[in-house]
Amino acid sequence: MSTDRVVLVTGGSLGIGQATVAAFAARGYRVVAMARDAERLAASVAQLDHPLRACVSAIPGDVREEVDVAAAVGGTIERHGRLDVLVNSAGVSMRASRRLVQSDVAEWRRIIDINLTGTYLMCRAALPHLEASPDAAVVNIQSTAAYAAKAGVGVYAASKFGVRALTETLIDEYRGTGIRVSSVSPGPVDTNIWSHKIEPPDAVRRSTMIRAADIADIVVWLIERPASLHIPDITVTPTRFAR
Numbered sequence: 726m727s728t729d730r731v732v733l734v735t736g737g738s739l740g741i742g743q744a745t746v747a748a749f750a751a752r753g754y755r756v757v758a759m760a761r762d763a764e765r766l767a768a769s770v771a772q773l774d775h776p777l778r779a780c781v782s783a784i785p786g787d788v789r790e791e792v793d794v795a796a797a798v799g800g801t802i803e804r805h806g807r808l809d810v811l812v813n814s815a816g817v818s819m820r821a822s823r824r825l826v827q828s829d830v831a832e833w834r835r836i837i838d839i840n841l842t843g844t845y846l847m848c849r850a851a852l853p854h855l856e857a858s859p860d861a862a863v864v865n866i867q868s869t870a871a872y873a874a875k876a877g878v879g880v881y882a883a884s885k886f887g888v889r890a891l892t893e894t895l896i897d898e899y900r901g902t903g904i905r906v907s908s909v910s911p912g913p914v915d916t917n918i919w920s921h922k923i924e925p926p927d928a929v930r931r932s933t934m935i936r937a938a939d940i941a942d943i944v945v946w947l948i949e950r951p952a953s954l955h956i957p958d959i960t961v962t963p964t965r966f967a968r
Contacts, residue, residue: 730860731805732948733757733797735788735847736815738769740916741866744941745812746770750777752945755805759797760815761787788815788843798850809858810948811851813844813865813888822877833880840884845891852895855904860952864944865892867910869960896957905955907947911940912962935963 732749736742737758746758760766763785770783784800786793801808817839844865855861871889874882895906915934943959950956
């Protein structure tokens with residue numbers, strides 16, 4: 726498949742974001758990958774097969790920083806002359822399960838700033854450009870934690886409930902405008918995010934998690950539905966999960 730549509734993916738150097746960049750490139754989209762670590766982002770793009778690499782450009786930037794967000798969106802327009810799809814995949818989780826009273830403000834700010842504020846800033850910057858596209862879309866990567874908060878993960882759940890509220894607000898604000906806003910809400914996904922845990926899950930538990938490539942395929946599938954269809958959210962869970 727070949728297309729002139731342009732996709733901007735945050736968190737594009739690791740996990741779901743990295744897989745999403747590859748999945749769109751494999752379908753012939755022009756992809757801009759954004760991530761904080763410039764070296765890791767460049768290495769991630771370099772790992773792609775040569776035909777896919779030709780479809781991908783990299784713009785380093787931190788979704789928490791307005792200047793970086795503006796540079797990523799502006800750089801996309803400068804390079805490609807348009808923006809059709811925004812995928813907000815940048816995200817972090819808690820390093821360990823903690824009751825709210827045991828959490829600290831630094832972790833709260835880190836998680837809220839990246840997961841929620843980052844999504845807000847990217848949407849705010851990208852939407853005026855998406856309005857010029859004949860078939861525009863925003864996909865926010867949420868979590869099943871956006872629908873069911875549990876003890877010990879309150880900080881993370883608060884960030885994802887916030888992303889859900891932001892997504893539902895944008896759905897209502899852009900209904901009928903030609904911009905489709907959706908979300909994908911996965912359960913546990915086997916990505917590098919687990920390596921930052923104080924007690925990382927073992928290989929058996931990780932083997933039962935969702936693959937990042939499967940979430941990426943779902944994102945692409947959402948984007949390629951007819952413009953006459955709107956799917957607000959897709960919740961994805963593994964068929965079996967070793968707790």
